[in-house]
Amino acid sequence: MSDIILKVENISKQYRLGLVGLGTLAHDFNRFWHKIRGKEDPYLQVGSVNDRSAKASSDYVWALQDINFEIKRGEVLGIIGKNGAGKSTLLKILSRVTAPTTGSIKTRGTIASLLEVGTGMHPELTGRENIFLNGAILGMAKAEIASKIDEIIAFSGCEMYIDTPVKRYSSGMRVRLGFAVAAFLEPDILVVDEVLAVGDAEFQKKAIGKMQDISNTGGRTVLFVSHNMAAVKSLCTSGLIIENGKIIYYGSANDAVSIYLGGAHSEVNYTEYSEDFKTEALELKTIKAYDIKSPNDSVVTEKSTVVLEFNFNLFVDDVKKYTLTFHFKNETGETLFTFSPFNFGLELKKGQNSIQAVFPKDFIKQGTYYINLFLVEDRKRSIVRFDDVFSLQVIHAKRDIGVFMGKEPGYIKPHVKWLSND
Numbered sequence: 001m002s003d004i005i006l007k008v009e010n011i012s013k014q015y016r017l018g019l020v021g022l023g024t025l026a027h028d029f030n031r032f033w034h035k036i037r038g039k040e041d042p043y044l045q046v047g048s049v050n051d052r053s054a055k056a057s058s059d060y061v062w063a064l065q066d067i068n069f070e071i072k073r074g075e076v077l078g079i080i081g082k083n084g085a086g087k088s089t090l091l092k093i094l095s096r097v098t099a100p101t102t103g104s105i106k107t108r109g110t111i112a113s114l115l116e117v118g119t120g121m122h123p124e125l126t127g128r129e130n131i132f133l134n135g136a137i138l139g140m141a142k143a144e145i146a147s148k149i150d151e152i153i154a155f156s157g158c159e160m161y162i163d164t165p166v167k168r169y170s171s172g173m174r175v176r177l178g179f180a181v182a183a184f185l186e187p188d189i190l191v192v193d194e195v196l197a198v199g200d201a202e203f204q205k206k207a208i209g210k211m212q213d214i215s216n217t218g219g220r221t222v223l224f225v226s227h228n229m230a231a232v233k234s235l236c237t238s239g240l241i242i243e244n245g246k247i248i249y250y251g252s253a254n255d256a257v258s259i260y261l262g263g264a265h266s267e268v269n270y271t272e273y274s275e276d277f278k279t280e281a282l283e284l285k286t287i288k289a290y291d292i293k294s295p296n297d298s299v300v301t302e303k304s305t306v307v308l309e310f311n312f313n314l315f316v317d318d319v320k321k322y323t324l325t326f327h328f329k330n331e332t333g334e335t336l337f338t339f340s341p342f343n344f345g346l347e348l349k350k351g352q353n354s355i356q357a358v359f360p361k362d363f364i365k366q367g368t369y370y371i372n373l374f375l376v377e378d379r380k381r382s383i384v385r386f387d388d389v390f391s392l393q394v395i396h397a398k399r400d401i402g403v404f405m406g407k408e409p410g411y412i413k414p415h416v417k418w419l420s421n422d
Helices: 025-036 087-094 127-137 142-156 171-184 194-198 201-216 229-235 253-262
Strands: 004-016 060-072 076-080 102-107 111-114 189-192 221-225 238-243 246-252 282-291 306-314 322-329 335-339 351-359 367-377 381-395
Touching: 004 087, 060 087, 060 221, 060 238, 060 246, 076 087, 076 201, 076 229, 076 253, 087 111, 087 221, 111 171, 127 142, 127 171, 142 171, 171 189, 171 201, 189 201, 201 221, 201 229, 221 229, 229 253, 238 253, 246 253, 282 367, 282 381, 306 381
Parallel strands: 076 221, 076 238, 111 189, 189 221
Antiparallel strands: 004 060, 004 102, 238 246, 282 306, 306 351, 322 335, 322 367, 367 381
């Protein structure tokens, strides 16, 4: 327990819909009447689930409900979920910007937050003055802040404007300065919301590198909310998925990203006909994935000889001028490799086609993958492009207990031939 720096127990947050404040005078009196009689707030028993697309069934909504987790010192936690799921509300509660309706938070050390553009900055003060102001709020002495101010200014890249009032900064400049202050004043817990997306690519790379440094070398804890799954996977040691105000997964960052990205697909290994995949030249009917030994079973593992079966109609006249090309992508949208039946001399025909691509066992590692389809004319230009036509879920093969040490990095398992030096 000595390594636990942040513990969240039964946190819930309730808001009233449509009005500012807690509600009417009658509601306030009802709460007061229950309180003096030693009873629970009656409005904690009501409230809609935090589903922004659904119609409200009550005047109240649970933005968060029964949130429980704990973080160790030096851990980097990635918090992911859809817009409106409750991620920012959770960070505001952890940063003490707003209070929870129920539950408690136990922390050891100082917390610095960067939740929105300009968080914690006074617009009338200069950048330099805001650095000292934020440091004082974190409990640092003036001399200690002064010793770090040159590093903060250099990292922010705003030296020319450091003595200019912050209200004249662009949103990107305010984020740069705000992150530099939050990171270099060495809080025990650094809380960063999606605000980093406002910065340019160069600054985002610097910011992620800095968060890795303060976690790995400084032993500080980072809570990071982002929709950039590549950043979450590269930076975070653990992941937490929030959906409709509730935690649906808490564990490794890689597994959290896989679950989050794969959650939109009800049938991961079978795609039926869709009008979205039809043009005047090509009509995609179905895609299936299965183990070559079990054609009726859609579950594939790392040990499977995986068959991808594509069924489609081709409406072009001179079929020999055309071929299909497929892009095989990982969870973050990076193309791992391409494959095409043209490379094996397989010719298409006008009308119905059914082709199979066979991947050897121990080639594709555990994870979720996506496929883009292209119809290419004369091997020069793509005339049809269908993105994410299929989602392939590859699971772990059965392993002996005690042998498997966890998911190793990477996506492909090449059969490498080794030669002895004898």
